[in-house]
Amino acid sequence: MRLLSIIFVCTMIVGCSSDSSDDLAVLLASNPGSGLTYSSIADDMRECAPDLGSSAITLWEDGDNGWSGHVTYGVLKKHFDSTSGSESIYATVLLVDETLSAVVENMSLSAWESQGEWSGGGWDVTHELVDGNVTLPSIFGGGVVSDFENYLTISGTVDESQYDSYFHYKQAGDDGIEKILYRFENAVDNECGAIYATRNSSTEDITVWIASHKAPGAIPADGSVHENDEFRCLLYFEGNIEAQSFKFKLKTDAATGWAFWGGGSTASDDDYIAVRGTDEADSQTYANDGGGVTDDSADTTYVVLTFGDMKDDAYDGGGYPKNGTAANLAAETDSSVGYIDLGDENCLYADIAAVQAFKYPEEKSELGFADN
């Protein structure tokens, strides 16, 4: 069984000979920490999905098609590389991992088990033990979670910007399901984000909702020129750590609306991954209506390839990308095509209406923050 993500580590000092007693004293004095550790959500996602990230891959040269796994700004590289910046599916989660692990590891066991306030390492933290319903941000569907146990507010100045974070947590108890709701806001950079993640220690399933909103004010009018440095994104990810399989769907305000979905397995280099999308997902920039996506047409293109192909510069694309027509999809022989075939049990979209209904957050309020 997978270990609980936040675990209480009992530091065990093994027997030492008498002449090392001085070292032992130093060890105890220097390690009085609670032993709380935090298990990365991004790592779990990367157990399931590809991470093409490396210190060299950022230097990959331009190829001749935008889907190529080795193209600098290619679709696959953009989304499946930890170092690709905001457009990586791991970007927001990495930020959250960073904060949570630092905060949790600086909490004492007693602070974790009781309510109160404490400051440390530049963060001001309040901790409440919660018992009641918590409504998820509307961008995540606004459902109610009734079994959160801990609620922390975390405030601090980071790189001259004020960060305020709000963290609900449920340990993997008897039901084996751990739940994390984390929202953060950096008012100076007009940036906020939210994550709702669950991990099931019995089934090894993880689900992650991620929403990002970086903009100083209201969304520009439909058809406006794209604003530099603004970024809005909604991502839903499902994975199974044991099977090393995943599926996802995302929508951003990049280009004329960026829609991208698919899934597959990274268990071996021979396992298949299928992804489909378009950079003209909306009827016009900022329309966020999915009006550019249709089924059975050339409006979307897709790629089916093995995990090994995705990492192989010599892979010639195998005839992909192909248009997302019903005939093309029906002709695919590998079952991974189900991840991109609307209505298939493996596809996160039942139909074209579901694609169009999956919208990035237009306002901060959808993440639970007051609009500017």
Next chain:
Amino acid sequence: MAFSKKVYSLIAAAVTAAALFIGIYICHWHEAEPAWTFAFYLDGSGNLLIEQQRNLREIIQGSRMLERANVVVYLDRGTAPAAPMIHAWKGKRIFHVSGTYSEILSHPVTPALPLSVERPRFTGMLLKGLAADEAHLFERHYVLESGRYVLKEKGPAPEEEQAMVAALQKSGYLFSEDTFTQTVSTESISRFFSLVRDNYPARHYAFFIAGHGVGWSSLRSMQPSSEKAITQQLNKSFYADAIKKGLIHNEPEILCLDLCLMADLETLYQLRQSAAYLVLGQGPMPAGGQDYRYLFQRITAESASRPEAMARAIFASSTYALDKSKLNSAITLIGTGPGIDAFITGFVDMIMAEGAQRIAELQKDTYTRLPRWGGQAHEMIDLKSFIEAVRAETGISGPDTSAFVLSAHSTSKKASGLSIYYPQDAKTFLANRDEYAGLDFNEATGERWLEILDLKHGRGCP
């Protein structure tokens, strides 16, 4: 018993007692000195910031059970974009890992007079670049003890100390808040590892460098990151010569480069005197280097070990991280002994026996070209495939890498552990040729390999 026998017996007893005393003293002295110092040089100034912050945390967590060892970390956060961190800062900071995460981050190491300096480093580095009166101050306040110049217990007066620190900052020996230095630079590398050796001495040293890497070529060292629409960051990559020069007088027993594209013949030859053991990656490495918590599990188990056993533990940790990352790449453990020179001799003999012209004309498809992993990877071929191709074509047995490759681990069909430069494109070759001609490897081979590259790209014999 005769009187003379009594005297001899007493003298013998005294000598035995003295020997025992000295033995015990030496034994205690060795026990007091840490067996190892582990130093980590982390570049987070580009797009690896979050990964490097995580590495720092892993190092702090992982090293908690380590005994009789020093752990020191350098982390450059660059301009520190939105990457939340406790005790956030911009630029570089150095931490001595001792205490909790919060305690460590709130007490960075500040530039100060070295506690003790090894004799060759004192004369060959520290005093170099100082004016005569400044050097005199150091000679007055440091005393030579067991091969190290030690800061006298009754240290300099405050104004003298201030002047001495200022002199070292001016000469570039110490970090200075007033002077910006790129992390990927000889100067910064040298300063950090000098600080480590001066203030955290041990019987053995293992140094780790994590960031971007591009092998022997400095030309590709500065590249923009991949972000196009959202942010644009400049990533600077480590290359062999900067590391080599940064480690002069600071050579550790083990140098582990958690950098991409460093396991090529040219790089390892450039670094052959930089460490007794090198752990190098041939292709892409995991974004943040290795899992440092796991590394410390291996290190802790080997903490009293000799350098080779420790190098093998570090290599095993690197291969663990590669396997976990699912990347296609290879990692190699090199022993930088005379085996490298023996290999170079055999390599040159092979070229001489067959003739550069003939080798240049061999069918290029028989060599395994590295994938487009980035940097100049696709301009490299796998060394083993080259030697095997020449062997198959000519019957010459060729040189053997086993004399210095202690172990290699590959997850790629195209990489067996070491590469060599063999560009396809003449334009690229010409752009790199001058730098290549200046490499130690080129000199060691009597320009034989360069001759092949010249012939291949139609330059004829120089």
